[in-house]
Amino acid sequence: MIRFDAVTKRYPDGTVAVDELDLEAASGRITVLVGPSGCGKTTSLRMVNRMIEPTSGTIWLDDQDTATLPTHELRRKIGYVIQHAGLFPHRTIVDNVATVPFLLGTDKKQARRTAMELLERVGLPEHFAKRYPAQLSGGQQQRVGVARALAADPPVMLMDEPFSAVDPVVREQLQDEFLRLQQELGKTIVFVTHDIDEAIKLGDQVAVLRVGGRLAQLATPAELLSRPVDAFVAAFVGRDRGYRALGFADAGTLSTRDEPTVVLGAPIPTGTDGDSWLLAVDGAGAPQGWLDLGADFRGHDTVTDELLYRGGTLATQGSTLRAALDACLSSPSGRGVVIDEGGALIGTTTSREILDLIEAHEPERQT
Amino acid sequence: MIALADGASSSPLHFVEYFLDHRSEDLGLLWSHTWLSVVPVIVGLLIALPLGWVARRHRWTYPPIMSITGVLYTIPSIALFVLVPPLLGLDTLDPLQVPIALTVYSVALLVRVVADGLASVPEETTQAATAMGFRPLERFFKVELPIAVPVIAAGLRVAVVSNVSIVAVAGTIGLSNLGQLFTQGFQLSTPDAYYPPIVLGIVLCVLLAVVLDSAVVLLNRVLTPWRRAVRT
Incomplete structure (x- = not known):
């Protein structure tokens, strides 16, 4: 001391x-x-x-x-x-x-x-x-x-x-x-x-x-x-005090939805049902990036690294609200990718759900 | 008076023969010249270290210390040789007369070098040393002085080489060193010019300066292995 x-x-x-x-x-x-x-x-x-x-x-x-x-x-x-x-x-x-x-x-x-x-x-x-x-x-x-x-x-x-x-x-x-x-x-x-x-x-x-x-x-x-x-x-x-403060707010266990995936090296799936973004994972189930099915794949038959959009961040289950929200905001599909401690995919969540959590979380705003 | 060897040529190039004919005597002159060049620089450095440290530590003392030592350095050497004995109560031609005068020059030259060398130590290095718990003397000897070595060595090279030439001047007032070869040459040059001892004096002075200068360079290299470490 x-x-x-x-x-x-x-x-x-x-x-x-x-x-x-x-x-x-x-x-x-x-x-x-x-x-x-x-x-x-x-x-x-x-x-x-x-x-x-x-x-x-x-x-x-x-x-x-x-x-x-x-x-x-x-x-x-x-x-x-x-x-x-x-x-x-x-x-x-x-x-x-x-x-x-x-x-x-x-x-x-x-x-x-x-x-x-x-x-x-x-x-x-x-x-x-x-x-x-x-x-x-x-x-x-x-x-x-x-x-x-x-x-x-x-x-x-x-x-x-x-x-x-x-x-x-x-x-x-x-x-x-x-x-x-x-x-x-x-x-x-x-x-x-x-x-x-x-x-x-x-x-x-x-x-x-x-x-x-x-x-x-x-x-x-x-x-x-x-x-x-x-x-x-x-x-x-x-600035950004509110957003940065989320970095200290425990997100708790996020409820997630299952996300369809494609494994690296697999053939590129054809046909989109309205949503053109597909999450690519590696053999161990760790998310690698998003595949834009509406894109032009000339010269490619299989899902490879270079076709992926890698801009999205990943939220680890049990991390902060800031990380969870960021995962949603940075994801091209709008769905935030949630992984476990080992890096494997659990599912996805949306910014709407995270915002609900934030609303419920912030005691300061209500007083 | 030096006896001329029979048939000695007065050609300047015959300094080698002149040397061989007076070998033991010339080596004696060389030896005392070396001694007179080196010892005052060492003593001068030992005196300049605390003075330079003071000039660095208390910044207001820097200008007066540098002015005083600067003035000392401008006193013509022959005048200083003559003035040292009465000022210090020594006999004229006391063996310490010349070394003392040369030490004054070395101090004059090296105080600035030491102060600047200490100034070359990065501020954060001395700060870190203080913060780690070095006491002032420990810090001086273990951190500041070793880092100042390259700057101090550069000053030592100047001091030792200039001493070689100033010592020669002392030969002209009758002290035993290579300067006497010039007096001899001068005396032997009547009626005709006789160059070999003069050339020999110059050659030995230059050789001595080169050797002493190289010794300082070598010492610097040994003391600063860290400076040769190339950025990788």
Whole structure:
């Protein structure tokens, strides 16, 4: 647990970066600090490991006042990940990861062995260990940055926009892997970002800060989307709040209808009974895409990959209302494809049915 | 006075014979020249490291430190050789006179190099080091200094090579080094020009500079395997 107790940071020129912040980051959870630039989110983060000293107030690490520890001891107990990873260019990847264990005087062999395990854990192949940071891509460097922060198994991690400098595709990968890793490790994490979507995706709770370093709202992502506390938070959380909030609403068990299918490689069926879209599945029953029976199949006798429309998304049974609705909206036939955990087809549903579920679901709208 | 070998030619190309005739003496000059070129650079670097660190750490000290060292570097070497003994209370022609003056030059040259080398360390790297719990000295020696090596090595090359030529000047005020070959050539050039010792002096100075420069380059390569790692 990390607790900010009336923490203020005022600079000599009078600027107040953080103003009387009270905040508790629960143990084993991800607390995201988000806000526009100048809201003091990074300052708040850096006051935890005393890269910046608070002007007044106390930051507690469990029941210890952080101000009472020598800074280097405090910092070795706190993992830290920053935007460009900040790896040491003169050290190999494995030695970068082993940095804190080396500082703590852990046996070098043992430290490197742990580092190798961590590299595997963050999804980097073993042969990367002997390379230098300059030989890795930005996304790979950031994985090393995460591994390095974890090396001494600190209970607490601070992450300062760790995924902001990589391209969107890699960012999403890193976010997903980060969530998976956190499920295994259960660290107490304070995560800073300016990206509200990232905050909502990653946070167990999200603290929205306003310029001048004041806490505007502390809430779960779902609550933040459905009940922004004032106009500032509402504007910051942004458009599509209603739709994005569905991403936190459990769809329950969707009732589905059986969907006629054709197996890949089978002859193209002839004749349409009003509806021209036919769902194609593979041998294992996993949906592959939609076949437009009204299309021109010149040169093709059987259903092949290249004939399929693959734009539709799939909703897994038991996922969120957002995923279910999206499956319907993105499907060319208007029928949303529902699959089981193993990826096999269960049936289809329609946006009308999902909308009924949404109507029934949203308690906020009725009150 | 050096005795001329019988029948020695005054052709510039006969410096090899001149060398062979005075081998042990010339090797002695070469050795002291090497020593005088290298040691002041090493001592200068040791002094420049903390000064450069201060100039980098407290930014307001950078301009005055650079101005002062810049002025020191513009003092003509011969004047500095002459001024060092009275200023430090040494005898004229004290063996430390020249090394001290050369150390001043090396410091003057290397303070800027060290400060700029430390400035070449990426901000996020030092930030990360601090956040991981490096204490200031640990951070300096384990992170900042190793990363600054390429920049510092570039400065060391300049310092060591320029020292080779400044040392030669000290030969003209009677100190034992390759510079004496020039004085000898000068003295032997009456009434007729006599070039071999002068050419020999130039050749040995250039060779020494090349060897020392290569040594720095090699040292840099050994210390920075990470720089050769090619992006894949």
